[in-house]
Amino acid sequence: MVHMTPTPVLDPSDDKTMVLNMGPQHPSTHGVLRLLLEIDGETIVRIMPDIGYLHTGIEKTCEAKFYQQVVPLTDRIDYLCPMTNNLAYCLAVEKLLGLEIPPKAQWIRVMLNELTRINSHLVWLGTHAMDIGAMTVFLYCFREREDVLRLFEAVSGQRMMTSYFRIGGLALEPPLGFFDRVKNFNDRFPPNIDEYESLLTSNPIWTGRTKGIACLSGEDAIALCATGPTLRASGVDVDLRRDKPYSGYEKFQFNVPVSHDGDVFARYVVRVQELRESQKIVKQALEGIPEGSVKADAPHVVLPDREKMKTQMEALIYHFKIVTEGFTVPEGEVYMPIESPRGEMGYYVVSDGTAKPYRVHMRSPSFANLQALRKMCEGRLIADVVAAIGSIDIVLGDCDR
Amino acid sequence: MGIGTYILVSLVKIAIALAILLTAVAYTTLLERKVVGHIQNRWGPSRVGPFGIWQPLADGLKFIFKEDITPPFANKPLYMLAPIIALTTALTSIAVIPIGPWIRVGSINTPLQIADVNIGLLIILGVTSVGVYGVALAGWSSNSKYSMLGGLRASAQMVSYEIALGLSLIGVLIYTGSFSLRDIVDSQAGTWLGFIPKWNLFRGQFVAFFIYIMAAYAETNRIPFDLPEAETELVAGYHTEYSSMKFAMFFMAEYANMVTVACLASILFLGGWSGPVFGPPIVQSLLPVFWFALRVFAFMFIYIWVRGTLPRFRYDQLMAFGWKFLLPLAIANIVVTSLVVALK
Numbered sequence: 001m002v003h004m005t006p007t008p009v010l011d012p013s014d015d016k017t018m019v020l021n022m023g024p025q026h027p028s029t030h031g032v033l034r035l036l037l038e039i040d041g042e043t044i045v046r047i048m049p050d051i052g053y054l055h056t057g058i059e060k061t062c063e064a065k066f067y068q069q070v071v072p073l074t075d076r077i078d079y080l081c082p083m084t085n086n087l088a089y090c091l092a093v094e095k096l097l098g099l100e101i102p103p104k105a106q107w108i109r110v111m112l113n114e115l116t117r118i119n120s121h122l123v124w125l126g127t128h129a130m131d132i133g134a135m136t137v138f139l140y141c142f143r144e145r146e147d148v149l150r151l152f153e154a155v156s157g158q159r160m161m162t163s164y165f166r167i168g169g170l171a172l173e174p175p176l177g178f179f180d181r182v183k184n185f186n187d188r189f190p191p192n193i194d195e196y197e198s199l200l201t202s203n204p205i206w207t208g209r210t211k212g213i214a215c216l217s218g219e220d221a222i223a224l225c226a227t228g229p230t231l232r233a234s235g236v237d238v239d240l241r242r243d244k245p246y247s248g249y250e251k252f253q254f255n256v257p258v259s260h261d262g263d264v265f266a267r268y269v270v271r272v273q274e275l276r277e278s279q280k281i282v283k284q285a286l287e288g289i290p291e292g293s294v295k296a297d298a299p300h301v302v303l304p305d306r307e308k309m310k311t312q313m314e315a316l317i318y319h320f321k322i323v324t325e326g327f328t329v330p331e332g333e334v335y336m337p338i339e340s341p342r343g344e345m346g347y348y349v350v351s352d353g354t355a356k357p358y359r360v361h362m363r364s365p366s367f368a369n370l371q372a373l374r375k376m377c378e379g380r381l382i383a384d385v386v387a388a389i390g391s392i393d394i395v396l397g398d399c400d401r
Numbered sequence: 402m403g404i405g406t407y408i409l410v411s412l413v414k415i416a417i418a419l420a421i422l423l424t425a426v427a428y429t430t431l432l433e434r435k436v437v438g439h440i441q442n443r444w445g446p447s448r449v450g451p452f453g454i455w456q457p458l459a460d461g462l463k464f465i466f467k468e469d470i471t472p473p474f475a476n477k478p479l480y481m482l483a484p485i486i487a488l489t490t491a492l493t494s495i496a497v498i499p500i501g502p503w504i505r506v507g508s509i510n511t512p513l514q515i516a517d518v519n520i521g522l523l524i525i526l527g528v529t530s531v532g533v534y535g536v537a538l539a540g541w542s543s544n545s546k547y548s549m550l551g552g553l554r555a556s557a558q559m560v561s562y563e564i565a566l567g568l569s570l571i572g573v574l575i576y577t578g579s580f581s582l583r584d585i586v587d588s589q590a591g592t593w594l595g596f597i598p599k600w601n602l603f604r605g606q607f608v609a610f611f612i613y614i615m616a617a618y619a620e621t622n623r624i625p626f627d628l629p630e631a632e633t634e635l636v637a638g639y640h641t642e643y644s645s646m647k648f649a650m651f652f653m654a655e656y657a658n659m660v661t662v663a664c665l666a667s668i669l670f671l672g673g674w675s676g677p678v679f680g681p682p683i684v685q686s687l688l689p690v691f692w693f694a695l696r697v698f699a700f701m702f703i704y705i706w707v708r709g710t711l712p713r714f715r716y717d718q719l720m721a722f723g724w725k726f727l728l729p730l731a732i733a734n735i736v737v738t739s740l741v742v743a744l745k
Contacts, residue, residue, distance in 0.1 A: 133713025
């Protein structure tokens with residue numbers, strides 16, 4: 001009865017080893033990951049991750065909400081990339097509804113998703129570097145992250161829990177001058193990446209701590225369902241933005257960084273390259289924003305503008321109906337995978353034809369990628385475990401849901 | 402000078418030295434937070450007094466008022482003893498460190514040093530070695546796995562680097578022919594061509610200086626060698642279970658060690674208190690102290706700068722660096738220095 005023992009116990013296999021309980025309150029387990037390490041001196045003999053300390057029951061809660069009420073819940077799953085979660089959920093429901101999204105909304109969605117990727121990778125780089133002892137990189141990364149969060153605040157009113165995307169488009173038009181602010185940030189961002197790299201990439205201590213550490217082969221990565229940078233650093237060239245374009249990604253030019261070493265350094269290089277690529281995508285998105293509305297023409301799904309709601313009878317009725325009763329979605333099921341900063345973030349939504357989803361399941365990249373930790377760490381040192389956790393870039397909210 | 406006067410003068414000097422050292426320790430923490438803060442694009446302490454200058458006092462008060470927790474399964478006598486050993490050994494080494502030449506107060510002529518012993522350097526090395534006991538006992542007596550790993554790391558690291566540190570000093574000793582720190586400083590007086598000071602650093606001991614700095618960082622558990630207290634791996638290493646003033650004592654010991662190491666670096670490699678001296682007699686006797694303090698400050702600043710820049714080594718890399726690189730280099734330095742001195 002495995003599920004009856006909430007806290008797993010690891011017994012030392014012989015007299016020479018010791019079991020070290022690392023977490024859930026530990027500075028470098030990125031939130032509330034708990035690891036049971038059986039160590040011989042400082043060498044890892046066995047490693048057993050224990051998750052669930054941030055389980056919030058979001059999947060079940062979704063079943064009690066109207067479709068549009070689920071959007072704020074998705075923010076709280078992977079709280080470092082709220083917009084990606086918003087997008088995956090909205091795309092899934094839009095697919096069920098068969099909605100056509102106006103191009104302007106699609107472009108802004110792509111732009112904000114890439115800003116989200118920058119935000120998430122900055123947190124990863126900062127915390128990963130701090131785990132390995134480079135404290136300054138952390139604060140440099142958070143300096144730029146602050147700028148991204150201000151952009152989020154400008155566009156959605158919230159720094160982290162944005163809930164900006166709606167089923168059928170965006171919540172609001174972006175405020176005046178928003179694109180100039182994004183451009184301002186985007187133009188001065190590349191030198192900042194150079195600054196982080198100058199502190200790390202060619203630093204012998206950094207390369208000594210990361211090169212050849214926690215290796216994961218391509219076959220193992222595929223077998224363990226790893227996705228995202230963790231997979232691409234092992235030499236498997238998969239990126240859903242390019243391979244299964246969504247939300248108009250096919251209109252953008254970008255490279256997918258791949259490395260073949262499969263070690264911590266390879267994952268570091270891949271993510272830093274992704275920062276640069278995201279910056280390019282944001283640049284392209286800024287250059288060609290189409291004209292038009294940010295909401296689909298579907299009055300039974302999309303809330304009317306405030307102005308219309310106050311002046312038009314029909315709009316008021318739709319507003320009242322959507323807010324009080326929700327909107328129904330045709331029966332069916334859909335799985336919508338998108339490329340989150342961590343890997344394949346998939347939303348599986350089942351509709352039974354009512355206004356509430358029958359089932360919402362998230363295929364979260366952190367959960368799948370975390371499985372690779374064991375492969376990476378056994379036989380290595382405690383310090384390598386810390387480097388490996390950082391290099392997988394897990395978010396426990398994403399892992400536990 | 403009579404025995405009574407001698408004791409009185411010594412007590413006064415001890416009081417002054419302790420006061421200066423503890424103030425230096427307190428304000429090194431502030432300096433560190435300010436400098437690292439500015440390196441990292443933030444301000445550092447700025448609330449307690451102008452520029453946060455009362456922050457160390459506030460920290461000290463806070464430590465005093467914190468609850469002092471002893472873990473239930475700790476070995477209590479050793480648990481109590483460990484921070485005491487760490488701090489007393491750290492403070493003891495200051496006794497033999499000279500901070501300036503002789504000073505005349507009224508009819509008393511006395512060196513700016515608590516005890517001018519002819520084996521000063523050996524005393525410092527010996528006392529800092531005893532300091533390892535504080536760390537090792539803290540790690541063991543806490544009865545916590547993180548503490549134990551930290552204590553083991555610390556003991557291994559300090560013992561290993563002690564060797565490289567000791568060997569790096571031998572070159573200087575060959576030049577000087579004395580263990581007395583005052584003699585070592587005096588031997589570095591004067592200049593070549595009128596402007597290049599005859600510091601040991603410029604007399605061919607730069608390799609030794611490099612080894613000394615590396616080993617000193619490891620001895621004082623500073624980044625990039627701060628593995629014993631690597632907070633992202635071992636939470637806080639050997640002082641994980643310590644709280645309140647017991648923790649503060651480890652903290653003070655670490656910074657006092659930093660000050661000692663910086664003083665030693667100035668004395669052994671950078672000419673001690675040599676520097677231009679001018680002005681009225683009182684200024685003339687205090688100016689060397691200022692030059693000395695300036696060197697110590699510069700050394701501390703580099704300590705802090707490094708902390709703001711570098712990541713941390715891994716345990717096995719640290720050991721390999723100490724045994725496979727620093728130790729052979731130190732031995733090579735001794736051989737070369739001996740040859741140079743012998744052939745002269």
